[in-house]
Amino acid sequence: MTEQGLALHHIGVSFGGLTALDDVSLRVTPGRVVGVIGPNGAGKTTLFNVVCGFVPPQTGTMTLDGRPFRPRPHRLTRSGIARTLQGTGLFAGLTVLENVMTGASHTARAGLASAVLGLPRSDRDERRLRQHALDVLDTLGIAGHADAAPGTLPFAVRQRVGLARALAARPRLLLLDEPAGGLGAEDIAELSELVRELPRRAVDPCAVLLVEHHMDLVMSVCDEIVVLDFGRVVATGTPDEVRDDPAVADAYLGAAVDEATA
Incomplete structure (x- = not known):
């Protein structure tokens, strides 16, 4: 039976003499939320960039x-x-609705020629994408902002628009890069509920790979957590297992000591 989902096997990345990732393995299977945590400089962003293809692994x-x-x-x-x-x-020059439509543009059936010439097939494509984008905005409770310019909206709403744009692509795997940054407690609670629901939705469910510093969010939504420190995996397990792992405390306490003595 074919193993479903995304798997990283012994990934290594170096920039000059600096090792960013060292023998990192993890798996994100359907129906799961997997969190990646660690102190600043642990390699979390590099890991995301490897998955996205921006950084090729050396090993x-x-x-x-x-x-x-x-x-x-x-x-x-x-x-x-x-x-x-x-x-x-x-995109500052597009409305909220247009921003979300760009997330689903890869599903457009009409080619460039149809769009340029304004052929009926292109019109049908645009109507379909527009309705899908509106449906996603409605699911996230922000359809009322569809015609607004993103820059006029509160930060928490803009965060939801960015999430809507990603979900408009109907992904099987969603990569969330510090989605709680800049949010208040109430917004984080709503975000937690949304993230927990994503893999279990009846329509377009998606697994989640989450990088986040906000530990309450991570502990409340993740099925599994991978802890990085200096580019290496130092702990993997459920939230309870990771919370009680001495290696995790050492990683974070070590970072705190370094900052205090810098």
Whole structure:
């Protein structure tokens, strides 16, 4: 039976003489939320960039549904993977609805010629994408902002728009890059409920790979947590197992000591 989901096998990445990732392995299977945590400089962002194809690993391999996986950033959504960006990364010149529509643009059936010439097939595509984007916005409770410019909205709403754009791609795997950054307690609680629900949705369920500093969020939504320190995996397990692991305390306490003595 083919192993489903994304798997990283002994990934290694170095930048000059600096080792960013060292023998990192993890797996994200359907129906699961997997968190990656660690102090600053642990390699979390590099790990995301490897999965997205921005950084090629020098050692190790990746598989998707048991087959070799060599991601290319511009084709990531075609592989069933979408990601959010720190700071939302929205297009200021587009409305909220148009931003979300860009997330699903890879599903457009009409070609460039049809769009340029305004042929009926292109019109049908746009209507379909528009309705899908509205449905996603409605699911996240922000359809009322569809015609607004992103820059006019509160940060928490812009965060949801960025999430909606990623979900519009109908991913099988969603990469969440510090989604709680800049949010208040109430917004984080709503985000936690949403993330927990994503793999279990009746329509377009998706597994989640989450990088986050907000530990309450991580502990409340993750089925499994991978802890990085200096580019190496120092602990893997359920939230309870990771919370009680001495290696995790050492990683975070060591970082705190370094900052205090710097």
